[in-house]
Amino acid sequence: ETIKNNEEPTPITFQTKSSPIPIQKEFYNINPLYLQEYHEKEYNFKTRAIILNRIQDNCLNLNNHYSHKAIYLYDLFLSRLSTKTINNQTQLRFLSLAMIFVATKMNAETPNITSLLSQSSLNMTKQQLIQYERFILKVLDWHTNPLTLQDIIFEVIYSFYNVFPNQKTQSD
């Protein structure tokens, strides 16, 4: 049937349809009040701050520029988790390390697991890291590519240096 249709050329209209609103928002929306869904003794703003600090430190040790993505995924994960109970604080630390692992994989080459594990002062095994990765992917339903403000800033800086190449040599 399709071949028959092709014999009579119908005028093709060339119009743009794509919308400027990214679909990203549906999947990657973090409930800003998700912390309140946890028991305050188990997880609060203070514990979150400690974990974020650890993520920053770990990324700094590895010379990894993607801590912002790991933090975004960490918050997204905790807001998407269906059972909002945390039995053990080390779980959160394991989780933060696995987040760095996933975020780096998304954006750069696969990180060296041994160096990632050794520089963190955690007793985490390779199997545990890979199990955590599976768990993260299951909860996030493989949505591991968030767009953060940092990405937009990178792009703005890049286009700025394209227009003003002299500024780049000065800043170096």
Place this chain on the structure above:
Amino acid sequence: MNSIIQYQLYLRIENDGVFILSNKQIYDYQFEYNRIICDSQILYQIKDIIYYYMSVLENVRYIKIQKIGEGAYGIIYKAQDVQTQEIVALKKFKLSDYEGVPSCALREISILKQLNHPNIIKLISQIIINKKLHLVMNYYDKDLTEYLKFYHEEFHLKNIIYKILLAVEFIHSRKIIHRDLQPNNILVKNNEPVIIDFGLSRVFSPNLTPGVTQLWYRAPELLQNCHSYDYAIDMWSLGCIILEIALNKPLFMGQSEIHQLLLIKNLIDGDEWFKQNSQFAKFNNLFIDLINKLLQIDPTKRITSKQAIQHPFFQDQFAFIYNNE
């Protein structure tokens, strides 16, 4: 029932969900919840046993028909969905114990989940079974290279060019660089193109690896080993692909990076390079203008995908690739 006695089989369920049915041979059954992937020949042989033990065949979801491709990442199979009778493509990745999910699979899945467009391949589902990751995607039998081996009406070609540009504009508007645009990664069905293979795609970032895209479609800034580039590299690949559609042969066929760069510099020399070349003489002026804007050596002068879809070549309904005379 007879066959069960005949085979003298026993069945074992392992903790990660693998059925091993063994007689002299061992058959591996891989399943997750209600999905099983198995080879069609084996299925035929032991269909009765599966019926008996699992009581229903509905647990079998995809049956592999044949192997259709192989790459560094894994193998691609043509398969049939038992429930819907639909033909699908299965892309298989191995999960290693040292690296977990391969980064190319992770990127491909997470990016395809964001991109919902008629001209971009649809990811139906992803299944992890027995340390192997399977991506289930729609099946298309022809890629652009094979499509161009036959004669096609010009308005179809123009439609394909426009639809590819629309899809790329969609990808770029979501801040993603495809990084592997080439005719083999564009499939065609009913004169509609579909972009596949997002294994190299990623979000824009200040430090990127230059060794991406197939050599013939690689942009000059990548050939010069530049570590900061942007969406313009996709536009160069598109320029090469569009000219390939018009000329019916690849534009630059370099053997090495230096050879490729030399071919580019030889052809594109000055602003009026297309006028000196006889093979472009039969082309429409608007088409040549589009090509000239896409194939700019300086990435900042190259037009963006958004500007490309608003190019007068697409606004004019009667402008085709070749002059009408």
